[in-house]
Amino acid sequence: MVTCQPLYTGYNMSMNYEFLGGNLALDFANTVHSHGMVDPCDDLKTAADLVEWAAQAGLLRDREARQVGRARDDEVRFRRAVALRELLYEIFSRAAQGKRPRREALQALQGLYRNATRHAEFQVEANHYRLTWSAIDPLERVSQEIIRSAADLLTSEALTRVRQCSGETCSWLFVDSSRNGMRRWCDMQACGNRAKVRRFRRNLGRVVGTSSRRGG
Numbered sequence: 001m002v003t004c005q006p007l008y009t010g011y012n013m014s015m016n017y018e019f020l021g022g023n024l025a026l027d028f029a030n031t032v033h034s035h036g037m038v039d040p041c042d043d044l045k046t047a048a049d050l051v052e053w054a055a056q057a058g059l060l061r062d063r064e065a066r067q068v069g070r071a072r073d074d075e076v077r078f079r080r081a082v083a084l085r086e087l088l089y090e091i092f093s094r095a096a097q098g099k100r101p102r103r104e105a106l107q108a109l110q111g112l113y114r115n116a117t118r119h120a121e122f123q124v125e126a127n128h129y130r131l132t133w134s135a136i137d138p139l140e141r142v143s144q145e146i147i148r149s150a151a152d153l154l155t156s157e158a159l160t161r162v163r164q165c166s167g168e169t170c171s172w173l174f175v176d177s178s179r180n181g182m183r184r185w186c187d188m189q190a191c192g193n194r195a196k197v198r199r200f201r202r203n204l205g206r207v208v209g210t211s212s213r214r215g216g
Contacts (some may be wrong), residue, residue: 009025017043017056020186022175023055026151026162029089035171036093047078047139054142075121077139084112084143088150092173096164113151116144153198167191 021027032117033041044050055065087108091101092120133144161176165186185191
């Protein structure tokens with residue numbers, strides 16, 4: 001799982017991001033670790049970080065990634081993307097608790113979606129069409145793709161399957177696609193195993209404490 005990294009100042013694919021959310025909007029929200037906790041960690045500190053994340057998410061081609069992330073306007077778009085990320089986390093963390101979004105948050109996303117769809121185009125692909133976003137600026141298009149994914153999730157039955165990781169220091173969101181709908185961890189190999197280790201140590205401590213009292 002991604003951890004805090006030094007300030008990143010260029011596009012070199014040095015960080016390997018994980019995409020465990022099952023939806024692009026959730027993956028984007030998950031670029032903050034321990035969200036809302038005492039010591040959160042942000043993977044996206046600069047526009048260049050956003051470019052790298054978008055490239056690994058398949059939203060930017062290599063040529064595009066090399067061209068963006070350094071211009072003055074890119075910093076403005078980066079800050080907008082960070083604000084979008086906070087909005088998505090608020091909306092979907094509430095969904096994970098079985099709560100509806102706040103009216104103001106939903107209206108904000110509606111406004112962003114309405115603006116994004118002005119750039120939508122149908123593009124032929126094999127024997128069908130797909131919706132693409134024709135914004136000239138690559139970073140703007142990245143945000144549009146994230147907004148579309150958020151809208152798709154909000155308007156689907158999968159919304160009832162949005163969960164938040166049960167890890168003590170993890171805030172990641174994901175769509176629970178398990179058959180029984182009881183998935184608790186963003187990643188069983190990481191947060192799930194850590195929880196098992198903590199539980200084992202607590203149980204072991206109780207056993208040792210009980211044995212000591214009996215021996216005394």
